[in-house]
Each structure stands twice: as structure tokens, then as C-alpha cells.
Amino acid sequence: MEVGKDPQGNILRVTNALAGIERALPQVERRLETLEQQLAQAREEAKRPFAQEAELAEKSARLAELNSLLNMDEKGSEDSGYGKWSIPESCRVHL
16 A cells, blocks of 8 residues: 555555455455365365275385386496497497
8 A cells, every 4th residue: 555645645555455355355354264274174185094095005016116217228328329228349330
């Protein structure tokens, strides 16, 4: 809210600001009530065990295994440029 030099104008601005707050208050209170309900529901849900915990553990283990295999291939490819495959020198193309 801007404050001007006219005292009556300032009083009118304050009065209008207060009226705006009074009009918005019921809507804000409803929103607060909704958010409090959602928070209570989220807290209850957080107490329950994770339904797919076993599946997550299984897939995480598989992902770690695949990442390990990919890392092993990358290390092997640094030596010859062909990964784990052995290509005879006579078959290689040199540019």
C-alpha cells in the first residue's frame, strides 16, 4: 500500500486494505482447513509401510548388477577399443 501526503487519502487506503482482508479471510480459512486435513492424511500415509518395498529392492539390486556389467565393459574397452571382444589384428581397420 502506498502512503501519500493526503491524510484522508491514507485513511481511505487503510480502510480499503482492511476491507480486502475481511473479504479474503473466509477463503483463506477454508484453504487452511483443507491443507490441515491433507497434512493429517499425509502423516497417516507416511506411517504405513511402503507396499512395493520388496519389488524396489529387487529392481535396485538388478540395476546395480547391470551397472556393474556396464562399468566392466567400459574398463575393458579402454585397452583395445573393442570391449571384451578380441579382434585379430589382420581384421582391424586402421585409419
